[in-house]
Amino acid sequence: MVVTLKDVAERAGVSRSAVSRAYTEGASVSEKTRKKVEKASRELGYSPSLIARSLATNRTKLIGLVANNFQNPIFLEVFDLYTRALQERGLRPLLVNLTNETNPEHSVQMLRQYNVDGVIVATSTLQPRFSRAFKNANMPVVHAFGRFEQGSPVHVVGIDNLACGRMAADTLMRHGYKKIAFLGGPQMATSTQDRASGFLSQLKASNIEIADVVYATAYNYDAGQEAMLELLGNQQVDAIFCGDDLICMGAMDAARNNGLAIPDDIGFLGFNDMHMSAWSAYNLSTIRQPTPDIILSSIELVVSLVDDPERAMETRIFPCSVVERGTLKPLKP
Amino acid sequence: MVVTLKDVAERAGVSRSAVSRAYTEGASVSEKTRKKVEKASRELGYSPSLIARSLATNRTKLIGLVANNFQNPIFLEVFDLYTRALQERGLRPLLVNLTNETNPEHSVQMLRQYNVDGVIVATSTLQPRFSRAFKNANMPVVHAFGRFEQGSPVHVVGIDNLACGRMAADTLMRHGYKKIAFLGGPQMATSTQDRASGFLSQLKASNIEIADVVYATAYNYDAGQEAMLELLGNQQVDAIFCGDDLICMGAMDAARNNGLAIPDDIGFLGFNDMHMSAWSAYNLSTIRQPTPDIILSSIELVVSLVDDPERAMETRIFPCSVVERGTLKPLKP
């Protein structure tokens, strides 16, 4: 039924090892036998079984891609980049959806059963105990979009959320806003905490008192809308820094539904610069996170970790930048 | 280093077969040895290797999930549902990104190397030769969101796009529109062709002449916007049926940017009912595709195909429905 190494070997009149070697980069085979093997396998339509190879080599070419937010379109961009970049390197993503999962052991189990070569945790909202659990199970793990901190037990590739918070504060002040609020993502997410803390400290440093701080319950549109309604119930504000573009869109729609004009009555600054932020219905000024850089770098890192698990702990931080669009009033001259 | 069957067997004082059987549903083991095995593997932290099991059983529990559109957020909803539903059944999705891929053999290669148990092609824009190539490579394959047609060589789960096109026409006429245009997705997609053809035939049956027909070059926002600009250059229309919600949003924004009010100057009817369609910035009237039903059904089908590859060819069609929101003027009384 299915063509195996043995069939090819017989047809080519060589040993099984010879066939195996013909398919192994840098193995010791003469040009003559390689040609014979190639011919035979072409005629038979042979393609080697990665499963069998995995068993022998203890390498599966599978990378666990762990995510827990399938509501935010930014993650479609993330998956797109990951799948393509992994594919190009001959690796395959094994997608693990941790929405509503609370027990790290389950996920460890899943990934270990498939013997993944490495794990990339691609989210900023998963509790650190998950990546730590993978680490403890002896898998090479990289936390992409994770928190940047000293002495982290896992490799991190991401951004400096504190610096980004400060950048957001500077941007709003530069645009002349005074009554500034923060509308963050879920409060237990480290990204939210850091963005908030950088933002608040920078305002304080300029002697501007924060007008309000609210947190959305999730990184999605509905939660943004709800949080904005809560905020509107409080005192007047003239600008809001949102912890995420999607949340920001929810907030903007809530503001408009309450008769507020953007940016005349109220300014918005988002975070991420997802594709949709450029849509004219939002035209969102935002802080861009260099997603492709983070993704590529996290792949490089996890790949190198496979060959050298004891590699020195590393955190790679990429700079963010402000993207000016239409949700902030023009700069003071 | 890693705990194997043998280690557990030794510790439990039984044979390797006994351990294997303890982990196999319905195998012949006494309660006593099962307990011994459980205890030993708990103490050792054993978890069986699916790779090794796959080699022996010729079942990998991997399902190839083939997609080619990572720009349309509807696919994030699709991935979410697939990953969770597969996960619940002890299966894992192997995500294959076919953006820009033109050679079916490449994808066949990939999936065969990993010995996937089955393949779900989840897209309406992939050329049929791809799913046929999988089929020819002897993999159980289901085309979700595929074209419904007699004598299809692969199993299909989806909707009747012709009927949906007619439903769209009826809806627009019911709302009193007369100068109606069609703004489709890519013209070579079967879904586009069928929606167009059902739509046009139904208008003709009511003696309404179609005002214009244009096609977006991709199922995404930018393409929708461009196509709308093209359409605006032609004669006046008062309502548009778009072949996809995302395209529709692009078109709506283009219309608004040209000073048109929705639905007073121009009405829009979308397709899919993605989450975003309910956002107040669009509040899109649309035709709902029962995505969860299609996904669950396609999983059931591919799973049953694994055990019975010769199963009679089947096409499962789910009904669509109209979701009335705010982009069509109110019904005539």
Added chain:
DNA sequence: TTGATTTTTGCAACCGGTTGCAAAAAAAAT
């Protein structure tokens, strides 16, 4: 031509499980 050196090859064991088969043990029937 002969001997030394390098390259290529095949054997056989191994990766970590599953499973058909026959023997052993347990349970039921006589």
Added chain:
DNA sequence: ATTTTTTTTGCAACCGGTTGCAAAAATCAA
């Protein structure tokens, strides 16, 4: 207590590859 039947167990082969090692073949040097 003995025989028959049923259940449980271990042996050994197998799934489809890889790889260390020693033998064989090819190449080079003298």
